[in-house]
Structure formats: C-alpha cells, structure tokens
Amino acid sequence: MTTGTPHPHIDTSKAHPARVYDWLLGGKDNYPVDEEVGTRLPPEAADAARQNRAFMNRAVAWLASQGIDQFLDIGTGIPTEPNLHQIVQKITPTAKVVYTDNDPIVLRHAEALLVSHPDGVTDYIEADVREPQVILERARHILDFERPVALSLIALMHFIPDSQDAHGIVRGLVDTLPSGSYLVLSHAASDLYEEQVRQVVAEYAKGGIELGFRTRDEVARFFDGLELVEPGLVTAPHWFRTDPAPEPEGSGIYAGVARVL
Template sequence: MTPQDLTAPHAVPQRPYSTTPARLYAAAHGGPEGRDAYPPDLELVDGLARLGLDPALIAHHSRDFHRRAVTHTAHALGISQFVDIGCGLPAQSRPNTHTTVAAAHASWRVLHVDNDPVVRAHADALLRTSTPGATTVLEADLRDPDIILDRAREVLDFGEPVAVMLLGVLHYLTDADRPHNIVRHLVDALPPGSCLLLSHTTRDYAPRAIQRADELLARAGIQAQARSREAVTRFFDGLTPDGPGLVPVHQWRPDDPASAALPASRIHTYGGIGTKPSPALPATRRSGGSGPGAGGRGGSV
C-alpha cells in the first residue's frame, strides 16, 4: 500500500466549458472558489437565483456542514479513514476533508473520488504540492460503486472503521440510477463502526421551485433529483443515527446560533450521520449458554 496515488497530471476534458456539478458549486460559493467557474456556470447560478433560491447561502451552509461533520467524525467518533465521494474541486478558503482529518489524527488516510477529470487534475496538483499524508485521488463514478470499493480496499484498512462521505452528490442520481441500492452496497461492504456522512437537496420546502431548478439543471446537461425527507432517511436504513439524526444541514450540531435560526426553507438541504452497528450475536453466545433458549429473552439485545 502506497501512501499516495499521485500519477501524472490528468488530462483536462476537451470541452471545459460544459457545466459540471463541481464547477456549479464553485460558482455558487463564490470567493476564491469562484475562480474555478466559467461563464456558463455563473449563468446557471443566476438562473437558480431567479427561481427564488439562494445558491450562495445553500453552498455556504452545505460546506459548513461538511466541516462540522468531518470534524465530529474524526474527533468525537475517532475515525481516521475517509472515502469522500463526489469530493468536488479542492476548497481554497475552507478546510478540505484531508486537512480536517489530519488535524485529528497522526495516522490517517483519505480517498477522494470524483467523476470529473477537472477535479482530478486540480486535486493531483494540490495534493502533490501540499499534502504529506496518505491521500489518494480516484476518478470514478458513484454509479460504479465496486470500482470505488476496490480502490478503497487497496488504500484503506477495512479491519478498522471507515467513513463514507456522500455530501451533495446523491441528488445528481435519479431514481433510475437506483441510488438507495448503491448506498446500501457501499454500507454493506464497510466494517462495523463505520459511518455514512450524507447531505441531500430536498423539495420539501419549495417543491415547485426545486422542481424547476432540477429542470434548469437538466437543460444544462446536469441530471438532478431532489428528494423528500422520507426518501433521504431511507439512505440510512440499518444505521444508527448520530446526534440529532437527519435535519437541515445548518441545524446539525451548529456552532453558530444565528445560522441555526435561519428557516430551513432557505437552505433546502438535509444532512446527517449514521453509524454501522456491530452484528448481533446469537443468544446462546451472548448469554454464555450452550443450548436453545439460553439467555432467556429470545435473542433480544
């Protein structure tokens, strides 16, 4: 196992001006990150704003949830191995996943995954110059989870808990992509004690505006499907909710009361963490008995 998987700089696609989720997010965030956006990305952000949405506010609170969720998982839950799927362009003004994890652990590993070649090129350049730790970059698509899992098994220790991050990525999969099956496949492969960190756009607060936003993205070549809280909750099936469970991202373990007081109808995004429990032991083993029915409670925990 090598500490880094940094190959030759990856080729930038032949059509760099087609809008991608990574550059759309950079355009919405603005500031230093906005330098990576092109005019079509900025025009699409303006179109979303004309629908009554606030792309900059949504991007800000989504990124802040990223920071708090990774910090909590690394520090409070003690996990030092992360798979950041749909990682997007490296942040310029805020901590990236690997820098947050490195601040919590002397020994750590992060696998960054994105299907955008531009993200790969930027990440390779950044990590080659500024990251001394065990960081790997993989160009792959969430729709091919086995490719991600195969690489994760090569660079991470699956004998220890792993945190899988799906922040702001699942709403780019439609129901035809069977996203719940993909997430279940990823989680099933993880060792006990592992975590799922997830955020997802919702249509609960402004269904018509969000539907029109999905249609606008589709015309720009980006498929998207916002989901209800019930549909997002299903991604955590079989997992134990951490802390507040699935809530609007700005209300998940907030460190800024003023931000937490914002109406959820301005953020349109849910977030949460779920932990994979250890498999239940048979009643006979838990009780130390040797025959049927030992333990006296029919296998209840």
C-alpha cells in the same frame, strides 16, 4: 502522499455539477457553461452550497474526534479550503483520506492542492459513484476495510435519479463497511422551498444535468439499517455536535450522520 492518474480530456461544452458547485461557492475553477447554469439559479442555491460545506466540516471534525481515521469521500468537488483531509488530519495527523470524483478538472486540482499531512495519506480516484465497485477496489489500496471507515456523500446523491438506483448504490457502498463505520450524507430536499426546487431542477436540466431531489422520507431511506447520530436527519445548519452552534437559518438541504452497526 497523493497519487495521480493520466489526465483525460476536460469537456467544457457541458456543465458539470462539481464546477457549478465551485461557482456557487465563489470559486474560479469553472467554465462559462457552468457559470451560465449558476447565474440562473435562485440565491438560495449559493446558501445551500455554503451550508453543505459547513455541515461537512462539522461532521468530519466530530468523526475524527471520535477516533475515525479513515475517510472515503465520493463526489469531492473542486478543492475548497478547508478540505476534508485538512480538517481531519489537524485532529489526527495519521488519518487516511481517499477522494473520488468523475470530473477531470477535479483531478488536476486534487493533484496540486490535496496535499496530505506528512504523517497521513491523501489519495484521489477518478471514478463515478455509479460504478461503486471500481471505487471500492481502488480505495482498498489505501484504506483498511477491516477497520471503521467514514463514507462521505455530500450533496452528491441528488444528482443520481431513481432510475439509476440511488438507494441501491448507497446500500452497496455501506454494506462493504465494517461495524463502527459511518455514513455522512447531505441531500437536496424536494419537499422544502418547492418553488425554488422547481427552478433549480429546470435550470440544471437546461445545462444537461438531471436532478433527483427527494423528500425527507426518501432521504431517510439512505440510512436504513444504520444508527443515526443525534440530532438525526435535520436540515444542514441544524446538524452539529459541539459548540459553538451554527447560526440557525432556513435550508433546503437534509443532512445526517449514521453509524454502521
């Protein structure tokens, strides 16, 4: 099942992170303003988008194999197969997945493409991570927060600068999760490939998008009080739990999975 909400206006005059990300992945669901930002980014940005996607695929597949059957994915982005629900429902057909994003174009594509396995549930919430209580209130209609939930924040929190309390937002979300839940998070590094970081930050700023890239220690703070799953907090291509191992390559993206105690 997939539910929808009324279609709000899509603002094509400003770039949006979900649509720039779509462009970086080679998608077609973006506008010239998004492409303008994407074409000015260094080649490593497309590599980072691909690495993010691959990390998500590996992480949620592993979680599903461990018996996790509820997923709250915030900052979903424009659907790109395989989508999270396709990965986990292939392993657990009855899994429930709630997607969240704040771009109306994502909603339109979600209604058409994020079709659940008939034994499971797939829902979509249009909301902003900076309003976590709105997300949680609506997610509770689908997910049972008395049982473990995997919270997925893939390449999202570096769009929330410190002035908007990124760590507090994540802490508030994690604090609602019962023991045995998981946090899956990837985040752009400020202390790796620093020349490219400066270029990426500057080009996104020209498109009206503020970035808050962080050091490894700052990213690690998102996992405070949680139990990191091996191999811990590493760059995205180095996070894997089962064979075959991904090809080793340089990356400016930190990634980790941690269990709620």
